[in-house]
Amino acid sequence: MILFLLLVGLQSAVPQGEAVTVAARQHLKRGYELAEKGDLKPAEAELRQAIRVAPNYAAAVAFLGAILFRQGNLGEANSYFERALRLDPADLGTRYNLALSQTRLGEDIPAKTNLEWILKAKPGHPQARLLLGTVLERRGEDARAVELLESAPDLLRQAPDAIMSLARCYYRADKDEKAHQTLELLLGHPAGPEATFAGARTAAQAGDLNTAERLFESIRSSYPDQVTLEYELALAQYNAGRFADSRSQLLKTINSGARDTRLVRLLAWTYQRENRTEEAARTMMQAVELDPSAEAGYTEFGMLLLEQGRYTQAYDVAAKALERMPNSAAAYRVKGLAEGYLQSLRQALKSFTRAVELDPGDAEALLLVGQAEANLWMIPEATATLQKGIARFPRNARFHETYGRMLLQPSAQPDAEAETRARALLEKALALDSSLPDTHHELGKLLLRQGNAVEALPHLEAAAKLKPKDGKYLLTLANVYRELEREDDYRNALEAYRTLQARENQKQR
Secondary structure, eight states: OOSOOOOOOSSSSOOSOHHHHHHHHHHHHHHHHHHHHTOHHHHHHHHHHHHHHOTTOHHHHHHHHHHHHHTTOHHHHHHHHHHHHHHOTTOHHHHHHHHHHHHHTTOHHHHHHHHHHHHHHOTTOHHHHHHHHHHHHHTTOHHHHHHHHHTOHHHHHTOHHHHHHHHHHHHHTTOHHHHHHHHGGGTTOTTOHHHHHHHHHHHHHTTOHHHHHHHHHHTTTTOSOHHHHHHHHHHHHHHTTOHHHHHHHHHHHHHTTOOOHHHHHHHHHHHHHTTOHHHHHHHHHHHHHHOTTOHHHHHHHHHHHHHTTOHHHHHHHHHHHHHHOTTOHHHHHHHHHHHHHTTOHHHHHHHHHHHHHHOTTOHHHHHHHHHHHHHTTOHHHHHHHHHHHHHHOTTOHHHHHHHHHHHTSGGGOOOHHHHHHHHHHHHHHHHHOTTOHHHHHHHHHHHHHTTOHHHHHHHHHHHHHHSTTOHHHHHHHHHHHHHTTOHHHHHHHHHHHHHHHHHHHHHHO
16 A cells, blocks of 8 residues: 555656657657556556657656556666656655655665655645655654654545554554554545555554454455455454464364465464463464465474474474475574574574575564574674664664663673663663563663662563563562562562462472
């Protein structure tokens, strides 16, 4: 889904020579008429002819870019938009179209530059304000993104991607009511059920299951891919911790005849979350057998086995996947994880590095490279990797978390400056994702060491709440209660820790 492709003017930077101008304009006029009818290929041919006649006819060059954009040929479209702007730098419509194309290609920095240029020339340009808002949201600049997206409410209603950007900003600011009101603009949206579906996924990813379910339900009779819709609904239920509901939804869809390995794999994970580990492994094996050529079957099977502590079996599954799919980045990632658990740390680093080589856009693999380097005390290399990750994936909290925790490792020889930097990184990670227990715990410990027990307390309480079965969180929390002379809370936390330890010891017998 896009915002709006602006029409370029038919009068722009006319070349010299009356006869040439007339011929070029005739081709441009015919191209425009054909494009209006939806005949894009003939329109493209007319515009190319116009440019052959008049290479410097900016209007024809810009309009050819727009036609190529509409056909999905974004790379070539960009080249024509850029060429048109060299001929007529003041053409705001073409500059906007270039920015729109750049955002579709993931080139947010040049898109931002072009949109800022437009708004400097015309501060009230509504399309540019809306598109810049979506770019800034992706880059984590939520405050200004909200300001821009809220500034054009009528235009916002027409633009599903802008609606979702604004909703994500609201979710991150804990303004859930505003977020789901915004996403409800997609109910019955003229962009069709696909826009509503995307909005439902946005709500689901933010943990707003009620809004996600309402949006999914609204398109049950109209969405063209019913299996995908049922899968996404079950996934939303799974992510909300409603494993029994998710399992029931999946079994209903599978029993109706749907042969989709995504359904079977997710069903395996519901069994895993319900501690039905043998059923989980058996079901995941069925997913692999259902489609032996599917990369995800092997990699998710490997991940499930890792979670069950069956590291050697996970390694074997990853190795088998690489026999079938030697260029599978995901399989190398699983292989590296298994190697790490089996204490083959340098081999794990090689596997993660190979995963990044095969898929440079795999944020998880790049993060694992940085973690592996840190674990091997390769601090300069890990620093470079994690800084690269933060630059490429600014909204990924775990790069900030991992970098901050690494700076506090004894092997990194932390000093006061490193502690200050680590604190900023951990706080940034929590600003991006407040549900990270390890980050809360690490930041709480740092504040406690620095004598800031009052500031440390809410982080240590959050860590213990998010991960109640981790004894080290309870023990650190008990220590901060003692530091604050909250004796009753100290005794309760210490007793909870001892009870947890006793249960763990009983399991190991």
